[in-house]
Amino acid sequence: MTTTTAGSDIASDTASDAVASRRVRVARVYRFELVKLTSQWRIRLLVLACWIAPGLFVAGVGEQSTLPSDTLFGRWMHATGWAGPLVMLGFAGVWALPLLTSLVAGDVFAAEDRLGTWRHLLVAVRSPRRIFVAKALASVTVIVVLLAGLACSSAAGGLLSVGDRPLVGLDGRLLSPADAAVRVLLAWACALAPTLALAAIGLLGSVALGRSPTGLLLPALITLAMQVAQMLPLPVAVRLALPGYAFIVWNGLFTSPAQLGPLLIATAVALVWATLATALAYLLFVRRDFTNPAYDGSGRRAVVVGLLPLAALTALTIVLVTPAAPSTSSGIDRPKVEGSVATAFAHLYRMQTRQLNRPAVTETQLRAVAACTKSDGREAQEGAGNDWRCVVTWHLPGVAVTGTAVYQLDIASDGRYVADGDGPKEVNGYFLVRTSAGDTPNPLWQFDGNVELLDTH
Structure with missing residues (x-):
């Protein structure tokens, strides 16, 4: 009997070791999810558009007699090639990047719900945690590639069509081509933080709302709401507490001295939003019941675990930023x-x-x-x-x-x-x-x- 018990223990340990050995590593799941994303014709079309269309647009505007002078740096597109990527950055922060994050991060989990493939994926990977990490990393990788394409393509189009010439800053100072290049690069780098925040919101919507199209549109809807808020006469502290403000405040890089205070605060706020939204999405995902094939979102839990912490974060940010900003004024005097x-x-x-x-x-x-x-x-x-x-x-x-x-x-x-x-x-x-x-x-x-x-x- 003792021999039988020992044999059972050995068999159990062997089975556990076999299961552990079959557990798929995160790197392998990440490669699988990345290939799955980039194999979609929609993603391939987006990558192609982001790496070609901005350059053609900037080069085309450089050949026109009229310029988008109502856009920041638009009036200088005939004078220097470094104005083009800044015009494109302004457009990307308002329209392109919110839509791109919606189409990529906002659909990365919901697609499995629509196709009904969660059971197969869980059998293959055996870890919801690894699945979440792999999907999040794959979507962020694609979004960064799209962002880099917008920046590189618009810069190449401007430099090839107009040339590497000095740029007039927002204080009237003439920036040398080398100085302009560094500031343009930093401006696009600053756009990465709010883009990650939108991507995290997309992940949260994709996890919490399942097959619902609202999850797919959540980053775009959040961006639209923040744009409306930015047009209102809000106190400075409230304005800086919104994660999308980093899409706007990069213009402080083009003054001398650079206006770094709002930029650093807005970037930090966006990164905190990205971290919290990702953590909430992870929490909802690992607690999900994958045995229910009719699952269509977490309902009340999505509001309690998803929206309320983000609202609390906004209120906390306003409290923390208020000592550095006028409490009730617009900041414009x-x-x-x-x-x-x-x-x-x-x-x-x-x-x-x-x-x-x-x-x-x-x-x-x-x-x-x-x-x-x-x-x-x-x-x-x-x-x-x-x-x-x-x-x-x-x-x-x-x-x-x-x-x-x-x-x-x-x-x-x-x-x-x-x-x-x-x-x-x-x-x-x-x-x-x-x-x-x-x-x-x-x-x-x-x-x-x-x-x-x-x-x-």
């Missing part, structure tokens, strides 16, 4: 607007001076000062709007008369603005200036700028 406009004008005036072959002058010699009012002084002198008016004054060495120029400003809620010249004609009242080489765009006619929302002093 008259001193900041005046300082930004005067700085940009002084740099761009020097550029115009070089175009017209006039004697060189420095920003210190110009002593440019802006006096700005909102709604002709009838309302509070802070906040976004298209009713800002600035009068810029400057001095030239050896000239007794003070120069003046008028600008109408349209300031968005995120601090970006367009300054539209309103005279005099010889300074900023016409979109072209006559030079010895012919008519060229007048840098002082219209220019883009940025007001930092956080208090820096």
